[in-house]
Amino acid sequence: MTSPQPRRAWGEGWIAVPPDAPRPPSRGPAADRAFTANVLGTLALTVVDRVSLGAARATRHGANGPAALVTLLWYPDRPIAFLAARLRISHPGAVQLVDRLERDGLVERVPAADGRTKLLALTAVGEDAALAVLAARRDVLDRAVSALDDDQVLALADAAGAMLEALADTLLTSEFMCRMCDELACPDARCPVERAEPSPPHRRGSGYGVPARD
The missing domain is CATH 1.10.10.10 (Winged helix-like DNA-binding domain superfamily/Winged helix DNA-binding domain)
Known part of the structure; x- marks a missing residue:
């Protein structure tokens, strides 16, 4: 086995990088991602x-x-x-x-x-x-979000919603994703998971989200 080679100092030691470890780009949009x-x-x-x-x-x-x-x-x-x-x-x-x-x-x-x-x-x-x-x-969650100002909160909501929509690939997956949700904080009209994988009428109230109130 080839010994991993140290890449850069970290704290009091070194990071050892195996030869086959994937290297992310060092700069540019791909590095940012x-x-x-x-x-x-x-x-x-x-x-x-x-x-x-x-x-x-x-x-x-x-x-x-x-x-x-x-x-x-x-x-x-x-x-x-x-x-x-x-x-x-x-x-x-x-x-x-x-x-x-x-x-x-x-x-x-x-x-x-x-x-x-x-x-x-x-x-x-x-x-x-x-x-x-x-x-x-x-x-x-409140402690984490408290580090953001109002504009950042809205930007995070949009970004997190987009990522959740990308991961909500089936109804059962969506219901599993929302198993610990605070349903009252996330009505159907705003729920990104509901938008991505809307439950059929006969499943309303049986999975995730709550109907929007007038």
Whole structure:
């Protein structure tokens, strides 16, 4: 194996660059795009890490637990199949997730109108936990956005919206993207994901966004 060669000083050491590592352009628009994409990736990971930590503290559940609570906050009385599709997990995985949330008193299974099936609903404790997840998420995002002035906020909204539209390739992908959203902050009329992959009429209120109010 060829030893990586140091490229430039960084802190107290050196960056070692493997021979096959892709080199981004050093100048020009392509270099700007590479730099911006890298900064965006770092920002995205930092936001995810901090939101995940806050959500875990609020619920004492990791992974899909907080997302399940937020989903059932906005869309109560849904079957397990809905939750599994929303979170893109298997039906057995969704059953196990609900079992854990139910044991902790956050979710309950309630009878459907037909009396034959069970639907999922948050308990009062579960609703408080879901709201705490959204508050923790909001705190992280508010801190990040506070570094911007009003014009920069609008520019960021446009840029982030364009990127979300580019990534919203199917309805299920779009619903998964929005599994932790503050639905009240993002009505359908403004939602970039809804613009990119509008839910059909029979799915309205079953996926993402909320109808615009007069």
